[in-house]
Structures are given as structure tokens and as C-alpha cells.
Amino acid sequence: MSEKNREGKRTARERLAEERAKQKSAEKRRRVLIVGASVVCVLGLAAVIGVVAANSGKDDKQASGPVVAPSGANGQDSLAIPVGEQGAKSTLVVWEDFRCPACKAFEAAYRPTIHELTGSGKLKVEYHLATIIDGNMGGTGSRTAANAAACAQDAGKFPGYHDVLYENQPEETSDDYAENAKLLELAQKVDGLDTPAFRTCVEKGTHDSWVDKSAAAFRNGGFSGTPTVLLNGKNIYQDQTMTPAKLKQQVLEAAKG
The missing domain is CATH 1.20.5 (Single alpha-helices involved in coiled-coils or other helix-helix interfaces)
Known part of the structure; x- marks a missing residue:
């Protein structure tokens, strides 16, 4: 040769x-990299908590029904579910997926602070729902859970049901949330949510097309993954020094004017 x-x-x-x-x-x-909850207190450690790539697989099973936004949804194309006083001087925008372990880690660490700030009227939160775990891992649990959460918004019970979904989140590889029976069972943990209207909304997938539209907005938004957390337009998830205490301090300072 x-x-x-x-x-x-x-x-x-x-x-x-x-x-x-x-x-x-x-x-x-x-792949999603997850570390124990003991290190979750620092929000910015994306490499530690793990982020699901936003441009990974997509859910190919798109809903075909009309786009029905949940009651009270606002923002561009009515894709945001608002929580808190609309007159609050600080806005926290959260893009999340109910099957996403990193989203659960964020919720576990920051939920008490977020509840305190929304309850005092100093912070409003706009929740946007994504379905990237369905695309990455297969299944439909992200979308089905998001539809159920939108149904809870119709009933005025979104915050409570939102928290219950994260508290009972299955393993990432499990598609338990694809089952309506599981989502209806969890609704019993929220006072007043388990009603015929809620059940019909969940079982019919009333907001499936709206969820698909939200998921498309996430994919087209240039975000790096879930959760994406923006405080007054700034991506605080990338702040290596961010903690619940620092988030609270920034919101309180903004409230003073």
C-alpha cells in the first residue's frame, strides 16, 4: 500500500x-443531570441541577382541536398563567415542564419564597408550560399534565394543583402523567378541584392545542432548557450566586421603588 x-x-x-x-x-x-436536593438551594448551578435541552426531541402527536386558552391566561397569545397581584412591580416568568426533574428541584427550593412574595403582593409570576420531556423521553405526560393544570386554572385552583403535580412527580422515565386517572386522583389533594367540570376538561383534553402552542413558543423562543426563570426580564437561572434569599431581596428592593 x-x-x-x-x-x-x-x-x-x-x-x-x-x-x-x-x-x-x-x-x-x-440527558438530564440531577443532584440531591441539598445542593439545589443555589439556583444558578445549571450544571449541577441539570437542564433539559430545549432543542431536543419534539412531541410528534399534536392535538387537532381548537386552541382554547385557560381562564385568565394573558400575555402574548394568552400563553401565560398568572399568579399574584397584577400590579406587583416585579414579574417572574417561569418556563417549566411537569415531567422535568430540574423543574421540580427549582420548585422545591424556591416555592416558599415565591409563595411569600406573591402572597404579599410584591411579585407576580407568569407560568408557561412546555412539553420537552415528552419529546426527549417519549410519551405524552408533559402535555397531559399541562392540560390538567390549565383545567385547574379554569377552576381557580392552578397554584395548588401546580404544587401537587411537582410534589408527586414520577420518575423522568415514567409516563404516569399520561394517565388521566392519575391526574384526577391528584386533584383530590386540592380542596374543591375535583368537580365534574374539571374531570370533563381533563378527559376531553380541552386545552391540549393550547399546550401545544405554548410548547411551540418555548421551542422557538431561543431558551436553553427548563426551567427557564426570568426576573424582570433577566435570566436569573444563569446567576451562579442566586438563592431564595437573594431573589427575595431583589423583589423587595424593586417594591420600594
Whole structure:
């Protein structure tokens, strides 16, 4: 074999090895890295908590019904579910997925502070629902749970049901939330939510197309993953020094004017 042929084969092997390395790296980026709750107190440690890549797989099973926004939804295309006083000087925008473990970690660490600030009228939260775990892991639990949460918004029970969904979140690889029976069972944990109207909304998938529209907005929004958390337009999830106490301090300072 000539030196030229040997060089050509060596170069081909190198290209193949490089391509395999790229594919392996891309696969790793599609996985969620989760660490124990003891380190979740620092919001900005995306590498520790784990972020689900926003441009990963999509849910191919799109709903075909009309887009029906839940009661009180606002913002562009009525895709935000608001919580808190609308006159609050600070706004927290949260993009999340009910199957996302990193979203659960964020909720566990920051929920008491967020509840305190919304309850005192100093913070309003706009929740946007995504379905990227359905695309990454397969299944429909992200969308089905989001529809149920929108049904809870119709009933004026979104905050309570939102928290219950995260408190009872199944393993990431489990699609338990695809089952309406599971979502209806969890509704019994929220006073006054388990009604015929709520059950019909969940079982008919009343807000499925709205959830799909929200998920598309997330994919097209240039976000890096869930959760994405913006305080007054600034992505605080990327702040390595962010803590619940710091979030509270910033909101209180904004409230003073």
C-alpha cells in the first residue's frame, strides 16, 4: 500500500472517530443531570441541577382541536398563567415542564419564597408550560399534565394543583402523567378541584392545542432548557450566586421603588 493510500485511510478513520465523538457528545447533552436536593438551594448551578435541552426531541402527536386558552391566561397569545397581584412591580416568568426533574428541584427550593412574595403582593409570576420531556423521553405526560393544570386554572385552583403535580412527580422515565386517572386522583389533594367540570376538561383534553402552542413558543423562543426563570426580564437561572434569599431581596428592593 502506498504512503498516500495509508494517509487517506488514516484521515478517514480520524473523521469517523470525530463524528462518533460529536454524536456521543450530543447524546449526553440530551440527558438530564440531577443532584440531591441539598445542593439545589443555589439556583444558578445549571450544571449541577441539570437542564433539559430545549432543542431536543419534539412531541410528534399534536392535538387537532381548537386552541382554547385557560381562564385568565394573558400575555402574548394568552400563553401565560398568572399568579399574584397584577400590579406587583416585579414579574417572574417561569418556563417549566411537569415531567422535568430540574423543574421540580427549582420548585422545591424556591416555592416558599415565591409563595411569600406573591402572597404579599410584591411579585407576580407568569407560568408557561412546555412539553420537552415528552419529546426527549417519549410519551405524552408533559402535555397531559399541562392540560390538567390549565383545567385547574379554569377552576381557580392552578397554584395548588401546580404544587401537587411537582410534589408527586414520577420518575423522568415514567409516563404516569399520561394517565388521566392519575391526574384526577391528584386533584383530590386540592380542596374543591375535583368537580365534574374539571374531570370533563381533563378527559376531553380541552386545552391540549393550547399546550401545544405554548410548547411551540418555548421551542422557538431561543431558551436553553427548563426551567427557564426570568426576573424582570433577566435570566436569573444563569446567576451562579442566586438563592431564595437573594431573589427575595431583589423583589423587595424593586417594591420600594
